[in-house]
Amino acid sequence: MILKLKRTPGIYLVGFMACGKTTIGRMLAETLGWSFVDIDDDIEARAKTTISDIFDAVGEEEFRRLETGALTERVRMIERGDPMVIALGGGAFARSENYELISTNGVSIWLKCPLSMLQQRVASATHRPLARDPARFAELYRARLPLYGRADFHVEIRSDDPKPALTDILKLPIF
Secondary structure (H helix, E strand, O other), X not given: OOHHHHHOOXXXXXXXXXXXXXXXXXXXXXXXXXXXXXXXXXXXXXXXXXXXXXXXXXXXXXXXXXXXXXXXXXXXXXXXXXXXXXXXXXXXXXXXXXXHHHHOOOEEEEEEOOHHHHHHHHOOOOOOHHHOOHHHHHHHHHHXXXXXXXXXXXXXXXOOOOHXXXXXXXXXOOX
């Protein structure tokens, strides 16, 4: 295990919505014997409402503020020695303050999923506010690619089966 991960045992899964961060994150955490956290779940628990309702009521900027707060709390837990796999929201890694926090407190892994696969996965989703407009969805995807590219490691998502991605993650030189 690399020194950075020993010092702050956090693995952050980044990538666009519906790329598999939660599913793969749970599997990875179970394999490692670590805790798993989905930042969106933290936000919903704290706000006592859904992500969609937060977006509708107060907008994306307020949601992003809540997201940074939830991430900061989890990073503090990791700094105290609680090893954790964290699934970030699709836009979390795009914010500079979140990127700085993550890059100095663990290892980030981009789950790199093709747009066509993501579009199929969200086609009938009503709980994803940023997926409501297909053209905006594709535009946002393209805009975030270079930001996700800053992750420490990149893992290709090739199918809807999460096992190959988990295998690829476990082959990374961080373990």
